[in-house]
Amino acid sequence: MPAALRITLTTQEHQTLKELEVAECVPRRTKQRATALRLNAKGGKVKAIADYLGWAQSTVRQTIHRWNHHGLAGLWEAKGRGRKPSWTSQDWEALEQWLQEPRSISSRQLSQRWAKQRQVFVGAEQVRRILKKKWRWKRFRKKPPVPKNPELKAAKKRDLQTLKLWAQEDLITLLYLDESGCCSESPLYYGYSPIGQQKSISQRSRKGRRVNIMGVWEQDNRFEYTLKVGTYNANSYLRFMEWQAQKAMKRLFETGKPTVIIHSGRFNPSCQGS
The missing domain is CATH 1.10.10 (Arc Repressor Mutant, subunit A)
Known part of the structure; x- marks a missing residue:
């Protein structure tokens, strides 16, 4: 023994x-x-x-x-043991370039793209093991599609502070307008990002029908809204604003205060054809 x-x-x-x-x-x-x-x-x-x-x-x-x-x-195993990699350093550089693209891409898609464009035949599970050394599967950040002008942003901020001051002094009725909704699919995007970093992608419209809500809010007073299945277009937006204009006119006759509506920076309906 x-x-x-x-x-x-x-x-x-x-x-x-x-x-x-x-x-x-x-x-x-x-x-x-x-x-x-x-x-x-x-x-x-x-x-x-x-x-x-x-x-x-x-x-x-x-x-x-x-x-x-x-x-x-x-x-550890001695060098030279095990199966040799079927990809070269150029193939790996191409893979990293694909991962830098502003889109979500899975290991299965990477495996198929590697086989089609580089003739490297590796399964999706093997791609995940390779990427695990330097990359992580995580949620992407969303960024505005167009960078804001710093000077314009500062000017709008000053205007907002002025309007808030007038509202506090009861000179105007200040309302905030915004639009949001929920989709049948998750609006979050996931993909591979380098370890210690978080990838950002530009916001883009999503296809398909969703439940949308458009509303105006007066601080510490009231919230008025409308619901719609599908995207708010110019016609539905104008109907909503006409409704608010009638209420603002009535409020002006009763209190003598004009109404100012501040739009969210994310909401910009197209008025073509209206």
């Missing part, structure tokens, strides 16, 4: 092996070897460790011998 194998780990070695087990950039086999060594140092027998990891007992013994002869370096 083979003699029992047992290793002794220092506090530093135990901590190093524990960190290797949860490190993301470490191969799976290396993590398993670190687990086997820690279990053996705690008193685990070769058979119990083999059953826990799904290994043969000879593999556990080989791992312990590699640790005794090579130390920490014995946890």
Whole structure:
């Protein structure tokens, strides 16, 4: 019967092996070897460790011998082992360029595009494992389609402060208009972004019908709205504003205060053909 194998780990070695087990950039086999060594140092027998990891007992013994002869370096495979990559550095650069495009693209789409344009035949799961080293699948940020002019933005901010002051002094009725809605599909976009960064894409219109709400809000007073299935167009927008104009005219006769409606910067209906 083979003699029992047992290793002794220092506090530093135990901590190093524990960190290797949860490190993301470490191969799976290396993590398993670190687990086997820690279990053996705690008193685990070769058979119990083999059953826990799904290994043969000879593999556990080989791992312990590699640790005794090579130390920490014995946890990694020597260079030249394993299947060689089927892609080149130029193929990888092309893949990273596709990931920089302002759109959401999945690992399956990348796999198909790699095969079609670069003749690199790799499955979607393998693409995910490759990207895991430098990229993460996460939500994209949305940014306005057109950058705002800083001077124009500052001027509008000053106008807004003036209107708020007039409203506080009860000189005008100040209303805020905005439009929103919900789709049958999620409006969030996900894709691959470099580790530690978040990719941004421009806002764009979504196809399909959705439930929309357009409303005006007066601070600490009231909120009036209309609902519509589908996108608000020029005609529906003008009907809503006509309704508000009639109420503003009535308010002017009763109180003598004009009404000012501030539009949200995101809402800009087209008035072509109206």
